[in-house]
Amino acid sequence: MRPLAFLLALTLAAPVHAFTAQNGLVVEPDGDGFVVSWRGLAGPDSFWCAAGDYAIRALRLNPTQIVYRASPPKRKAGEPVRFTLDPSQSAAKTGLFVLGARGGGITAGHAQGLCENRRPRNSSDRGAD
Template sequence: MRPIAFALALTVTAPAQAFTAQNGLVVQPEGDGFVVNWRGPAGPADFWCAAGDYAIRVLHLNPTQIVYRTSDPKRRAGEGVSFSLDPTQSARKTGLFVLGAKAGGITAGHAQGLCENRRPRAWSRRDR
């Protein structure tokens, strides 16, 4: 089984377990991809950080694997961002300013690299 198909199979067959990324955002499997849930003020780099962290630490993907944003930018307030490993589900844009980005995807390593210099947010009870 190819690594991409295996990772997709894991997200479909594994129980819907939430993962807290290193920046504090919560990621959950959804359909054949995953969603980074909204949790207080967060920008595109925060959502991509969580997506890359999930792809590498939970799905055990190679950092060169492309992760695709499936929900078109701009997201509405309080809305999460959906991601997939399937290029056919890609949004037209990543929501980031990235030179050379192809459609709505960047590598898992690049996405996780957006976590650098970001601390977990101090969430209030209201955000939970």
């Protein structure tokens, strides 16, 4: 692919202000919150992973910051999930099974930790058998 065509394709792939989380989901600012767009087969943990990764790496928030799900579970197929840092905009539930969770929020660190199960492992990551 020619360099100019590559840059054009990259520009059309995601808005300039979009953030691609480590699991490949795209996160975009949305008013006083942010939206994680749907992309293929993605469950609640995938959306939370992207939200936590965005909060920590893009917004540079402390991992102890609570992130709230603003759009109520259950989302319909193809719909994005909206998140906020404002507890007054919180949905009643996170969409996750979390022991001891109250309301629709978890820490950014907990959310980003859900990415751990999504990272592809290579042979150098495996222990000796």
